[in-house]
Amino acid sequence: MDLRPCSVDQTPVRSSQVPHTARTPPRRPHLKFWGVIKGSQVGALTERNNMARGKDRQKKCKDLVAGEWKDRQKDLIKEDFEGLSFDYVEPHTWDNQPEGYWRWQFSWGGPSDELRGYVNENRELHRLEYWYLDWFDGASIQVQQDSAAWSQMQERIG
Numbered sequence: 001m002d003l004r005p006c007s008v009d010q011t012p013v014r015s016s017q018v019p020h021t022a023r024t025p026p027r028r029p030h031l032k033f034w035g036v037i038k039g040s041q042v043g044a045l046t047e048r049n050n051m052a053r054g055k056d057r058q059k060k061c062k063d064l065v066a067g068e069w070k071d072r073q074k075d076l077i078k079e080d081f082e083g084l085s086f087d088y089v090e091p092h093t094w095d096n097q098p099e100g101y102w103r104w105q106f107s108w109g110g111p112s113d114e115l116r117g118y119v120n121e122n123r124e125l126h127r128l129e130y131w132y133l134d135w136f137d138g139a140s141i142q143v144q145q146d147s148a149a150w151s152q153m154q155e156r157i158g
Contacts, residue, residue, distance in 0.1 A: 061139035065132040068113060069141055072106060072130065076149055084108055086156055102157050110135045117153045125154050
């Protein structure tokens with residue numbers, strides 16, 4: 001198989017030089033549209049999407065982290081709640097991160113949230129943080145040792 005790059009003719013072409021049929025996107029009757037967004041619905045959809053975090057779109061993570069933690073604690077008391085992943089993050093994985101930690105990740109993307117458990121040499125938690133992260137911004141709060149999340153995290157660590 002020949003994997004050499006091919007050359008492309010990059011000569012500029014005016015749209016008037018291209019036949020009309022080449023400029024019109026082809027019809028795709030095999031695609032089915034399940035709904036149509038009407039002009040009056042666009043504002044409502046935008047409003048609903050902005051309400052996903054309320055009027056908090058402009059707020060920073062430090063302004064939201066306490067409320068997000070309160071909401072996440074409601075999920076943690078459900079027996080069937082598992083989160084997305086549970087893994088160990090080695091020291092120096094990120095800049096300014098000298099200590100490794102156990103991560104229980106609940107959501108990913110933007111925003112994302114997770115618990116970070118820091119353990120001693122006996123794998124016992126000595127610090128637990130809830131992190132709320134959203135595109136180049138993040139904030140954390142300390143989780144109290146008497147919280148249900150502390151014992152859940154310790155169980156997962158083993």
